[in-house]
Amino acid sequence: MTDHDSDSAPRGPIEHSQAVTRAGVFVPVLRQRNSAAEVAEGVKRSDEDRLIEAEGLAAAIDLDIVARAVITVSKAQPATLFGSGKVEEMKALVEEQKIGLVIVDHPLTPVQQRNLEKELNTKVLDRTGLILEIFGRRARTKEGRLQVELAHLNYQRGRLVRSWTHLERQRGGAGFLGGPGETQIESDRRQLQDKIKKLEKELEQVRRTRTLHRAKRKKAPHPVIALVGYTNAGKSTLFNKITGADVLAKDLLFATLDPTLRRIALSHGTEVIFSDTVGFISDLPTHLVAAFRATLEEVMEAEIVLHVRDMSDPDARAQAADVEKILADLEIDTGDAEHVVEIWNKIDRLDETGRAHLEASAASQPGGRTVHMVSALTGEGLEPLLADIERRIAGRADQVELDIPSDSMQLLPWLYENSIVREREDLEDGGVHLVLDVTQQARTDLQRMGARYPNVRMD
Numbered sequence: 273m274t275d276h277d278s279d280s281a282p283r284g285p286i287e288h289s290q291a292v293t294r295a296g297v298f299v300p301v302l303r304q305r306n307s308a309a310e311v312a313e314g315v316k317r318s319d320e321d322r323l324i325e326a327e328g329l330a331a332a333i334d335l336d337i338v339a340r341a342v343i344t345v346s347k348a349q350p351a352t353l354f355g356s357g358k359v360e361e362m363k364a365l366v367e368e369q370k371i372g373l374v375i376v377d378h379p380l381t382p383v384q385q386r387n388l389e390k391e392l393n394t395k396v397l398d399r400t401g402l403i404l405e406i407f408g409r410r411a412r413t414k415e416g417r418l419q420v421e422l423a424h425l426n427y428q429r430g431r432l433v434r435s436w437t438h439l440e441r442q443r444g445g446a447g448f449l450g451g452p453g454e455t456q457i458e459s460d461r462r463q464l465q466d467k468i469k470k471l472e473k474e475l476e477q478v479r480r481t482r483t484l485h486r487a488k489r490k491k492a493p494h495p496v497i498a499l500v501g502y503t504n505a506g507k508s509t510l511f512n513k514i515t516g517a518d519v520l521a522k523d524l525l526f527a528t529l530d531p532t533l534r535r536i537a538l539s540h541g542t543e544v545i546f547s548d549t550v551g552f553i554s555d556l557p558t559h560l561v562a563a564f565r566a567t568l569e570e571v572m573e574a575e576i577v578l579h580v581r582d583m584s585d586p587d588a589r590a591q592a593a594d595v596e597k598i599l600a601d602l603e604i605d606t607g608d609a610e611h612v613v614e615i616w617n618k619i620d621r622l623d624e625t626g627r628a629h630l631e632a633s634a635a636s637q638p639g640g641r642t643v644h645m646v647s648a649l650t651g652e653g654l655e656p657l658l659a660d661i662e663r664r665i666a667g668r669a670d671q672v673e674l675d676i677p678s679d680s681m682q683l684l685p686w687l688y689e690n691s692i693v694r695e696r697e698d699l700e701d702g703g704v705h706l707v708l709d710v711t712q713q714a715r716t717d718l719q720r721m722g723a724r725y726p727n728v729r730m731d
């Protein structure tokens with residue numbers, strides 16, 4: 273499948289033409305939001321970091337960025353966000369550079385967006401609009417596409433309701449579609465509403481199927497290891513390296529939108545399922561988080577969560593804070609050192625001083641948090657990581673020993689399906705001796721089945 277699945281992608285605010293759009297990226301800085309102290313502590317991004325990230329986002333949909341600027345906003349204007357002087361400057365730049373799309377890395381109200389479009393005489397997208405646009409191009413599975421389309425419609429609905437009220441008044445409330453007295457906006461809103469309902473139904477169906485698959489998988493004893501992290505942290509690269517899969521790993525933001533699952537056997541035979549998920553990003557609009565909640569269920573139910581971080585990014589700390597916030601929304605306790613493991617990735621990019629610095633801080637993590645320093649690219653550090661995962665999982669399973677006489681061999685397929693067979697000894701009398709790792713559930717099931725297999729002995 274190609275990366276640009278524009279036929280099936282939901283229709284976004286930008287026309288999907290072959291020509292690359294010339295774009296300007298503007299980062300408004302509302303002075304009261306970013307105190308110098310917060311930036312210095314690495315909790316808030318610096319203005320330049322925000323600009324670099326916004327450009328990265330814009331590049332994710334192949335825009336040709338011909339202008340970039342951080343714009344100080346001392347007082348947010350309800351009509352245009354920026355003050356009139358700034359808007360004039362932007363307008364000059366748009367004309368001079370023949371800019372076809374202006375990206376404002378900040379939420380814009382529908383009114384602000386429309387006014388800016390009028391003043392600048394070009395298309396304007398805010399951060400949410402841009403992220404939706406990227407998501408629309410990246411979603412590959414049916415569920416992913418439906419989720420994005422739904423988020424898009426909800427976004428449009430918000431704009432429609434508020435921004436069209438004045439049009440409604442201009443038209444004197446006369447309706448040309450629908451029943452008597454119905455206004456254009458009501459009919460548009462209703463159409464959107466119908467579409468949303470239809471999509472929700474479709475999505476529900478797709479999810480039911482997936483839940484069934486998951487329920488089936490849950491019966492199997494394979495624990496799920498979920499990779500999470502800020503967009504571009506290297507999750508897919510790590511996933512590919514570990515599982516030998518060929519998931520799209522590119523310097524593209526949100527290259528992975530749909531969860532990808534793959535089963536592998538660790539070195540002592542423990543089978544686990546690795547799950548690669550959508551990358552997180554700061555200021556992810558809430559309805560997008562909600563849209564992806566179902567996808568993130570894999571993460572919520574995972575045995576171990578690997579938080580992958582790009583430690584070569586100067587913004588690594590603020591990114592980690594963003595990811596932890598989203599994990600907290602998903603009710604994942606990042607303070608639980610047994611459950612969440614930090615993967616400090618891209619160490620191949622660091623010089624000796626950088627590495628030494630990281631090693632020191634890895635050793636002094638609060639709450640006994642485990643850190644693995646790795647390079648998903650070169651494979652460095654992966655062996656200890658996998659050994660750690662295996663140790664954690666083995667530590668959680670119960671081990672049982674079974675003596676199965678030859679008259680009870682019908683039990684064997686069930687055991688292979690529902691437990692991890694650690695050792696098997698074929699006995700001379702035709703029976704077998706097994707050492708198994710079982711989950712609590714499998715142990716209970718086994719005890720219940722005991723009546724049918726009275727000759728099986730369990731220790």
Ligand SMILES: Nc1nc2c(ncn2[C@@H]2O[C@H](COP(=O)(O)OP(=O)(O)OP(=O)(O)O)[C@@H](O)[C@H]2O)c(=O)[nH]1
Nearest residue numbers: 504505506507508509522526527528551618648649
């Ligand atoms: N030098 C170096 N580059 C890496 C490493 N891991 C990943 N990369 C690069 O970082 C970029 C992003 O990697 P991905 O694996 O696509 O990142 P991701 O976290 O899956 O990204 P999203 O899909 O946006 O969430 C790619 O260009 C990778 O080649 C690493 O250990 N070292």
